[in-house]
Amino acid sequence: MTMRVKQLRHIFTVIMLVFPVLVGSIRRTDFPDTFVFGSGSSAYQVEGAAFEDGRTPSIWDTFAHAGEYGGATADVSCDAYHKYKEDVKLMADTGLEGYRFSISWSRLIPNGRGPVNPKGLQYYHNLIDEIVSHGIQPHVTLCHSDLPQALEDEYGGWISRRIIDDFTAYADVCFKEFGDRVLHWTTLNEANVFALGGYDNGMTPPNHCSPPFGMRPCPIGNSSTEPYIAGHNLLLAHSAVVRLYRRKYTSIQHGSVGLNLFAFWSLPYTNKTVDVLAAQRASDFYLGWFANPLIFGDYPHIMKTNAGSRLPKFTREESKQVKGAIDFIALNHYMTVRVKDRSTSLENDIRDFSADAALEFILTTQGATPPGMFQVTEPGLQGALEYFKQNYGNPPMYIHENGQMTPRNATLNDTSRIEYLQAYIGNLLDAVRNGSNVKGYFTWSFLDCFELLGAYRSGFGLYYVDLNDKELTRYPKLSAHWYSNFLKGKGFKDSVVLQTEDKLYSSQ
Numbered sequence: 001m002t003m004r005v006k007q008l009r010h011i012f013t014v015i016m017l018v019f020p021v022l023v024g025s026i027r028r029t030d031f032p033d034t035f036v037f038g039s040g041s042s043a044y045q046v047e048g049a050a051f052e053d054g055r056t057p058s059i060w061d062t063f064a065h066a067g068e069y070g071g072a073t074a075d076v077s078c079d080a081y082h083k084y085k086e087d088v089k090l091m092a093d094t095g096l097e098g099y100r101f102s103i104s105w106s107r108l109i110p111n112g113r114g115p116v117n118p119k120g121l122q123y124y125h126n127l128i129d130e131i132v133s134h135g136i137q138p139h140v141t142l143c144h145s146d147l148p149q150a151l152e153d154e155y156g157g158w159i160s161r162r163i164i165d166d167f168t169a170y171a172d173v174c175f176k177e178f179g180d181r182v183l184h185w186t187t188l189n190e191a192n193v194f195a196l197g198g199y200d201n202g203m204t205p206p207n208h209c210s211p212p213f214g215m216r217p218c219p220i221g222n223s224s225t226e227p228y229i230a231g232h233n234l235l236l237a238h239s240a241v242v243r244l245y246r247r248k249y250t251s252i253q254h255g256s257v258g259l260n261l262f263a264f265w266s267l268p269y270t271n272k273t274v275d276v277l278a279a280q281r282a283s284d285f286y287l288g289w290f291a292n293p294l295i296f297g298d299y300p301h302i303m304k305t306n307a308g309s310r311l312p313k314f315t316r317e318e319s320k321q322v323k324g325a326i327d328f329i330a331l332n333h334y335m336t337v338r339v340k341d342r343s344t345s346l347e348n349d350i351r352d353f354s355a356d357a358a359l360e361f362i363l364t365t366q367g368a369t370p371p372g373m374f375q376v377t378e379p380g381l382q383g384a385l386e387y388f389k390q391n392y393g394n395p396p397m398y399i400h401e402n403g404q405m406t407p408r409n410a411t412l413n414d415t416s417r418i419e420y421l422q423a424y425i426g427n428l429l430d431a432v433r434n435g436s437n438v439k440g441y442f443t444w445s446f447l448d449c450f451e452l453l454g455a456y457r458s459g460f461g462l463y464y465v466d467l468n469d470k471e472l473t474r475y476p477k478l479s480a481h482w483y484s485n486f487l488k489g490k491g492f493k494d495s496v497v498l499q500t501e502d503k504l505y506s507s508q
C-alpha cells in the first residue's frame with residue numbers, strides 16, 4: 001500500500017470516529033435496487049380456518065391435536081384466512097417489498113392428490129392478487145412442514161417414494177394456477193430440520209423416532225435410518241419439481257425454484273484441530289447433506305463414511321436428476337453455534353444422524369431462553385453466505401428467515417429485536433459488499449404466530465396479535481416501526497457492539 005493510500009485510510013478512520021452516524025450508517029439504498037426486503041409466515045402458522053371450506057388436516061394439525069403443545073393448536077391462530085386483506089394492507093403500510101408465505105397443500109388438494117378444492121384455490125388467488133396489487137412480491141413455499149395427513153396415513157408420507165409423484169402433481173397445480181403472478185418458488189421449508197425433527201429426535205411433525213434417540217415419545221419411527229430416507233426423498237421430490245418447472249413453465253413464466261435449509265453458522269469451539277474438523281463436519285452434515293447433491297450430485301464424503309449403508313445411494317440417473325436442480329438456495333438463519341468434537345459417538349453400534357455427525361453444539365449466548373435466540377453474539381449471516389460462495393460456486397441465495405425470539409406478549413417495546421435485526425442486516429451488507437450472490441432478506445415473522453417449537457409461548461413477530469381479543473387485533477411493536485423506517489429510507493448506525501472471536505476464545 002502506498003503512503004498516500006495509508007494517509008487516506010487514516011483520515012477516513014478519524015472521520016469514522018468523529019462522525020459515526022454519518023459515515024457508519026446503513027440504509028436500504030446501500031443494497032441493490034433488485035434486492036428484496038420482506039417478512040414472512042407459513043400457512044399452518046397464521047391461516048387458522050383449519051376445518052373450513054374443505055381443508056383437511058396436515059401432519060402438523062395432527063401433531064398439535066395430539067397435545068404436543070399442551071393443547072395449543074393453530075385451528076384459529078391469526079385467522080389470516082379471513083383477515084388477509086387487513087394483513088396485506090399492514091404489509092404495504094410497513095413498506096414490505098416482499099412477502100414470504102406458504103400454500104397449505106391440504107387446503108388446495110384435500111386428499112393430497114386428486115381434485116382441487118375450489119374454495120382453497122380461490123383463497124390463494126385472492127391472497128396473491130391482494131399482495132401483487134399492493135406492489136409486494138409474493139415468495140411462495142409449497143410445503144412448510146404441513147404434509148397432508150392423508151398421504152402420511154396412506155403410505156408414510158416422506159418415507160415413501162410415492163411422495164415424489166404426489167408432490168410434483170401438487171406443484172404443477174400451483175405453477176399452473178399462480179405462476180403468472182408468483183416468480184419465486186420454494187419447494188420445501190428447512191428440508192434438513194424437517195427430516196431431523198420429524199424422523200430423528202421426533203420433536204416436530206410427523207413425530208417419528210426410536211429409542212434411545214427421541215426427545216419425546218414417538219408412536220413409530222427409526223432414528224437410525226428414517227432421517228436419511230426422508231432426506232433422500234425430499235431431494236428427489238424437490239428436483240422432480242424443479243425439472244417440471246423447467247420443462248413446462250420457465251419459458252412462459254420466467255420464475256425460479258429453490259430449496260430452503262435451516263442454517264446455523266458453525267464455528268469451532270476451540271482452535272484444536274478436532275474441533276476445527278468438527279465444525280467442518282457440522283457444515284457437511286447439516287448443509288452439505290442437501291447442498292452437495294444439488295450442486296455436485298452426491299452426498300458429502302464424510303456422511304457416506306459415517307452413516308455407511310444407512311445413507312441411501314443415488315443411482316447414476318438420480319444423481320443426474322438432482323445435480324443442478326436448483327435456482328437458488330434459501331437459508332433460515334438465527335444464530336451462530338460453536339462446535340465441539342464428539343468422535344466417541346462413532347463407537348456406538350446404534351447411531352442416528354447426530355451420532356454420525358459426531359459433534360456437539362455449544363451455544364455461546366448467555367442468559368437466553370433458549371440460548372442464542374435472544375442476543376446477538378456473532379452474527380453469522382456473512383459466514384454462512386461466504387460458505388456457499390466459496391464451497392458451492394456462489395449460487396443465488398435468499399435469507400428467508402432471520403429474527404429474534406422473545407416471550408410472546410412481553411412488551412411492544414422490543415428494542416432487543418431491533419438491535420438483533422440491525423446487527424444481522426449490517427452483517428448481510430458486509431456479505432453483499434464482499435460479493436455474495438444474496439438476493440433478498442425476510443424477517444421472521446410478520447405477525448406473532450403459532451411457532452413450531454413452543455406454539456404461542458414465544459413470538460418473533462414485528463406485530464403482536466392479541467389472542468384474547470375476538471378481533472385478533474394486530475399491534476405494531478417498536479421493531480415494526482423501525483423496520484418500516486429502514487425500508488422507507490431511514491438509516492441506522494452501524495454501531496452494534498459485537499463480541500469478537502478473540503473475546504469468545506479468551507473467555508473459555
Ligand SMILES: *[C@@H]1O[C@H](CO)[C@@H](O)[C@H](O)[C@H]1NC(C)=O
Pocket residue numbers: 210211221222223224225
Ligand atoms: C432401523 O432399521 C435398520 C435397518 O433396517 C434396522 O437394522 C434397525 O433394527 C431398525 N431399528 C429400529 C429401532 O427399528
Ligand SMILES: *[C@@H]1O[C@H](CO)[C@@H](O)[C@H](O)[C@H]1NC(C)=O
Pocket residue numbers: 271502505506
Ligand atoms: C489457540 O487460540 C488461542 C487464543 O486465541 C491462542 O492463544 C493460541 O495460540 C491458539 N493456539 C494455536 C495452536 O493456534
Ligand SMILES: *[C@@H]1O[C@H](CO)[C@@H](O)[C@H](O)[C@H]1NC(C)=O
Pocket residue numbers: 409410411466467468469
Ligand atoms: C398479554 O395479552 C393479554 C391479552 O390482551 C393481556 O391481558 C395481558 O395483560 C398481556 N400481558 C402482557 C405482559 O402484556
Ligand SMILES: *[C@@H]1O[C@H](CO)[C@@H](O)[C@H](O)[C@H]1NC(C)=O
Pocket residue numbers: 413415
Ligand atoms: C423502550 O425501552 C428502552 C430500553 O428499555 C427505553 O430506553 C425506551 O425509552 C423505551 N421506549 C419506549 C417508546 O417506551
Ligand SMILES: *[C@@H]1O[C@H](CO)[C@@H](O)[C@H](O)[C@H]1NC(C)=O
Pocket residue numbers: 382386390434435
Ligand atoms: C471476502 O471474499 C474473499 C474472496 O472470496 C474471501 O477470501 C474472504 O474470506 C471474504 N471475506 C470475508 C470476511 O468473508
